[in-house]
Amino acid sequence: MDQLTEQIATFATELAFDHLGDDIAHLGGQHLIDALGCALGAYDCEPAAIGRRLAAGQTPGMFAGRTLFQDATLPVEIAGFINACMIRNYDFNDRYPGGHPSDGLGSHLAMAGAMPLDGKKFLASVLVTYEIFIRLSEYSNMRHLGWDQGFAVGISAAAGICNLLGLSFEQTANAIGMTATSTVPLRVTRSGELTPWKNVATAFAARNGVFAATLAAEGMIGPGNAFEGRCGLFDNVTGEFEISKFPTKGGEFDLPKVLVKYWPLETNGQPVVWAGMELKEKISAPDIDKIESIEVLCDAFCKHEIGSEPEKWDPQTRETADHSLPYILAKSMIEGPLTIASFDEAQVRDPALRPLLNKITVTADPEIEALLPDTMMVRVLVKMADGTTHEVECANPPGHPANPMTAEDIATKFRAQGEPVLGAERCGEVIEAWTNVAEVKDMQPLIHMMDF
Numbered sequence: 288m289d290q291l292t293e294q295i296a297t298f299a300t301e302l303a304f305d306h307l308g309d310d311i312a313h314l315g316g317q318h319l320i321d322a323l324g325c326a327l328g329a330y331d332c333e334p335a336a337i338g339r340r341l342a343a344g345q346t347p348g349m350f351a352g353r354t355l356f357q358d359a360t361l362p363v364e365i366a367g368f369i370n371a372c373m374i375r376n377y378d379f380n381d382r383y384p385g386g387h388p389s390d391g392l393g394s395h396l397a398m399a400g401a402m403p404l405d406g407k408k409f410l411a412s413v414l415v416t417y418e419i420f421i422r423l424s425e426y427s428n429m430r431h432l433g434w435d436q437g438f439a440v441g442i443s444a445a446a447g448i449c450n451l452l453g454l455s456f457e458q459t460a461n462a463i464g465m466t467a468t469s470t471v472p473l474r475v476t477r478s479g480e481l482t483p484w485k486n487v488a489t490a491f492a493a494r495n496g497v498f499a500a501t502l503a504a505e506g507m508i509g510p511g512n513a514f515e516g517r518c519g520l521f522d523n524v525t526g527e528f529e530i531s532k533f534p535t536k537g538g539e540f541d542l543p544k545v546l547v548k549y550w551p552l553e554t555n556g557q558p559v560v561w562a563g564m565e566l567k568e569k570i571s572a573p574d575i576d577k578i579e580s581i582e583v584l585c586d587a588f589c590k591h592e593i594g595s596e597p598e599k600w601d602p603q604t605r606e607t608a609d610h611s612l613p614y615i616l617a618k619s620m621i622e623g624p625l626t627i628a629s630f631d632e633a634q635v636r637d638p639a640l641r642p643l644l645n646k647i648t649v650t651a652d653p654e655i656e657a658l659l660p661d662t663m664m665v666r667v668l669v670k671m672a673d674g675t676t677h678e679v680e681c682a683n684p685p686g687h688p689a690n691p692m693t694a695e696d697i698a699t700k701f702r703a704q705g706e707p708v709l710g711a712e713r714c715g716e717v718i719e720a721w722t723n724v725a726e727v728k729d730m731q732p733l734i735h736m737m738d739f
Contacts, residue, residue, distance in 0.1 A: 288460060288511035288512065289511065289512045289513070289514050289515035289516060289519075290514075290515065291514040291515065291529075291530065292460050292463050292464060292467075292511055292512070292513060292514060293460070294530065294533065295419055295442065295446060295463055296446070296456050296459040296460035296463055297456065297533075297535075297536075298415065298418070298419065298446075298533040298534075298535055298536075299415050299419070299446035299447070299449050299450050299459050299463075300449070300450070300454075300455070300456045300459050301535045302411050302414060302415050302418075302450060302533075302534070302535055303407075303411050304407035304408065304410055304411045304725070306411075306534055306535055307410065307411065307414060307540075311414065311540050311542055311543075312410055312725050313722075314542055314543060315410050315413055315414055315417075315542065316410070316721055316722055316723075316724045316725065317547075317694060317697050317722075318381055318389060318413075318417075318542070318545065318547070319392075319413065319721055319724065320697055320698070320701055320717075320718060320721045320722070321380065321381055321389070321547055321697050321700065321701070322374050322380055322381070322389040322392055323355075323396075323701070323705075323717070323721065323737070324697075324700055324701035324702075324703075324704040324705055325373070325374050325375075325376075325377065325379045325380045325389075325704065326355055326356075326370065326373035326374045327356070327373075327701075327704045327705040327708055327709065327737070328376075328377060328379065328551075328627060328703075328704030328705075329372075329373045329374075329376035329377050330355075330356050330373055330708060332372065332373060332376040332377075333483065334372040334376060334483055334486065334487045334490070335369050335372040335373050335376070338365065338368050338369040338372055339354070339359070339369060341365070342359070342361045342362075342365045342366070342369065345361050345362060345365065346362075347360050347361055347362060347363075347401070348362045349501070349505075350362065350363045350364075350398075350452075350501045350504070351363060351366075351398075351401040351402065352364070352365075352366030352367055352370075352394060352397025352398055352400070352401050353366055353397055353399075353400030353401040353734060354366050354369050354370060354397065354400075355369075355370050355373065355396060355397075355400070355734065355737065356708075356737055356738055356739055357738060357739075358738060360400075360401055361397075363394050363397050363398055363401070363448075363497060363501065364394065364494045364497045364498045364501065365494070366393075366394070366397035366401075367393035367394025367395075367396075367397040367398075367444075367493060367494060367497050368393060368490050368491070368493070368494040369393070370392075370393035370394070370396050370397055371390055371391075371392070371393030371394075371489065371490035371493050371494075372393075372486070372487055372490045374389055374390065374392065374393060375387065375390050375486045375487070375489060375490060376486050377486075377551045377609075377627050377630075378485075378486060378548075378551060378552060378553060378606075378609050378610075379548055379550075379551040379552075379627075379704075380548065381545050381546060381547050381548065382545070382546050382548065382554045383420070383421050383424060383425075383541075383544060383545045383546065384424065384425065384660070385424025385425060385429070385430050385436055385439065386420070386424055386430070386435075386436025386439060386440060386489065387436065387440075387489065388416065388417045388420040388421060388440075388443070388545060390436075390440050390489035390490065390492075390493060391416045391420060391440045391441075391443045391444035391447060391489075391493045391496070392413060392416065392444075392447075393444075393490060393493055393494075394444060394447075394448055394493065394494075394497040395409065395412055395413055395416070395447060395448070395451060396734065398448070398451055399730035399731065399733070399734055400730070400731055400734035400735070401731075402731075403729050403730075403731065404451070404729070404730045404731075405727065405728050405729065405730070406723075406724040406725045406726060406727040406728075406730060406733075407725055408451065409451070409724070409730050410724060410725055411450060412447045412448070412450040412451035413447065414540070414542065415443070415446050415447040415450045416443045416444055416446065416447030417443070417541075417542050417545065418533060418534065418540065418541055418542070419439075419442060419443040419446050419447075420439045420440060420442075420443035421541040421542075421544065421545070422530040422531060422533075422541070423438070423439035423442060423443065423530070424436065424439045425530075425531075426528045426529065426530045426531070427439070427520075427525050427528055428525060428528070429524065429525060430474060432524060432525065433473070433474050433475075434471060434472065434473065434474055434524060435472040435473060435474040435476055435477070435488060435489075436489060437470055437472040437488050437489050437491070437492030437493075438467075438470055438471055438472065438492070440489045440492045440493050440496070441466045441467075441470035441492040441493060441495050441496035441499075442463055442466050442467055442470075442496060443496070444492075444493035444496040444497055445462045445463060445465075445466045445496030445497060445499050445500045446459060446462070446463060446496075446500075448462075448496070448497050448500040448501075449462050449500050449503070449504075452500065452504055454500070454503065454504055458503040458504060459500075459503070460509075460511060461499075461502075461503040461507060461508050461509040461511075462496070462499045462500040462502070462503035462509065463509070463513070464509030464510040464511055464512075464513045465499040465502065465503065465507065465509035465510075466495060466496040466499045466509075467513035467514065467520065468509070468510055468513045468519075469495060469499070470492050470495050470496065471520070471524065472488060472492060476488045477592075477610070478596065479596060479598050480598045480602075480603060480604060480607050481598075481604060481606035481607045481610055482604065482606060483606060485606045485610075486606065515527075543688060543691075544688050545688070546686050546687055546688060547686040547691070547692045547697065548686055549684060549685045549686045549692065549696075549700075550624075550625050551609065551625070551626065551627050551629075551630070552609040552610075552615055552625065552630070553592065553593055553609055553610045553615075555585070555588070555589035555592055555593050555612070555663075556593055556609070556610075556612060556615040557663075557684045557686065557687075558663060558664065558665045558681035558682065558683075558684045559583070559612055559615045559616050559619070559665055559667075559681075560615060560619045560624070560625055560684075561681040561684050562616070562619075562665055562666075562667045562679045562680065562681045563615070563616045563617070563618070563619025563620045563667075564619050564620075564623055564624065565679040565681075566620050566667065566669060566677060566679055567619065567620050567621070567623055569677050569679070570620070570669070570671075570677065572621070574671070575620065575621065575643065576642075577671050577672045577673070578643070578646055578669060578670070578671060578672070579646070579670045579671060579672045580646050580648070580669075580670045581616070581643075581646050581647045581648070581667060581668070581669050581670075582647075582648050582649075582650055582667070582668045583612060583616065583647065583648070583649045583650065583665060583666070583667050583668075584650050584651075584652040584655055584665065584666040584667075584668070585612075585649065585650075585651065585652065585655060585664070585665045585666075586651065586652070586655050586656045586658075586659055586663075586664075587651040587656055589612070589651075589665070590612075590649050590650070590651045592610065593610050593611060593612040593615070594611075594612035594613065594649030595649070598611075599611040599612060599613055599614070600613050600644050600645065600647075601641070601644070602614050602635050602636075603635065603636060604632070604635065605630040605631070605632060605635060607635075608630050608635040609630050612647075612649055613644045613647040613649075614635070614640070614644065616647060616667070617640055617643040617644050617647065618634075618640070620643070621640070621643070626703075652666070658682075661689065662682050662683055662689070663682065663683055663684070663687055664680060664681065664682040664683075665680065665681055666678065666679070666680040667679050667680070694722070698718050701714065701717075701718060702714050702718075705717065708739055709737065709739060713736070713737075716736065717733075717736060717737055720733050720736065721733060
């Protein structure tokens with residue numbers, strides 16, 4: 288067995304609630320509230336509806352899972368897929384450089400609704416998924432090599448479910464090997480004109496990882512050298528890398544490094560909204576037409592992700608617009624705070640916005656680049672037709688690990704998504720219950736209280 292498989296399987300097998308400590312346990316609960324709010328806001332999204340249609344009539348089988356917000360008990364991998372589609376749909380869930388760790392939580396929540404699990408066991412499995420995802424994303428460098436985040440999502444989801452099921456070290460290693468050798472997705476998913484698959488790709492990867500975990504539980508043996516073996520990940524994709532120590536071996540928990548999104552859009556666009564809102568205060572609506580040029584200075588990866596392709600200046604889909612720096616900036620300069628409705632197709636295709644979009648250029652700034660990874664920043668320079676200028680910048684916006692959202696901020700975000708479907712009173716009850724998730728003896732009532 289190779290060293291990395293052994294490290295991941297050992298951590299997934301060993302981590303228990305007692306390792307977490309009060310601060311990490313509380314923070315884990317906050318990330319769960321955030322993910323559930325994102326799912327509530329997208330309960331009727333088309334990807335989840337497709338999943339429900341495909342799952343209609345399926346019996347739960349040996350490993351059951353329950354879909355969020357409705358009494359449908361299905362095989363855990365499809366129930367988890369549906370849940371993950373909702374969590375991810377609006378690109379509103381938490382993010383660590385390289386991807387979205389909560390994309391791997393759909394099956395955790397599915398199992399919590401279908402079988403008796405206490406809150407401590409559930410939280411420990413969630414932390415397994417987060418900590419493995421973070422390390423694989425950070426040290427593999429796969430996104431910069433052209434591979435997608437589903438690789439880390441699949442393995443971390445498989446490991447978290449192995450922890451939740453109490454599988455042995457050998458079974459967990461088998462699940463990791465099967466997932467690692469079968470889920471190496473292309474990052475082309477996130478380039479050009481984007482489609483709904485941009486949000487579903489990781490739900491698909493997590494489903495594969497969870498299926499591998501259930502196969503391993505029933506005795507399927509997978510390769511033990513997926514990373515370091517001949518023609519393995521190191522040979523074919525990444526080259527050799529080492530990950531940092533897990534908390535069970537003297538390392539730190541990396542959960543506090545995960546960003547919680549304030550706005551429903553791509554991570555690098557978070558400070559762009561704040562900059563646009565500040566410009567809205569400086570430039571009145573009648574003067575928008577008098578803008579001659581707008582230059583956005585940012586780091587190189589920000590430009591690459593949301594400000595380097597022609598489709599970003601003429602978005603046609605929600606998924607392209609929420610990954611378009613020009614659209615995000617122009618929309619926030621005119622509209623102010625952005626919501627999920629800001630990315631409805633009719634607004635995205637609004638021809639009246641195109642003249643402003645076409646005045647925006649994006650430049651990678653070495654000085655801003657040098658501030659990474661501790662500081663995320665954009666600077667916007669506006670030149671008016673009469674020669675006057677405006678300059679604004681935003682660094683480490685709310686939700687950034689250096690400027691974390693408070694529990695009240697996360698509750699407010701949850702209410703904004705949840706109240707239209709649950710009402711204010713029930714939203715308050717859900718927030719309180721999930722804030723204290725570690726104390727519950729059975730997770731099923733916490734899942735059921737969100738049914739509608």
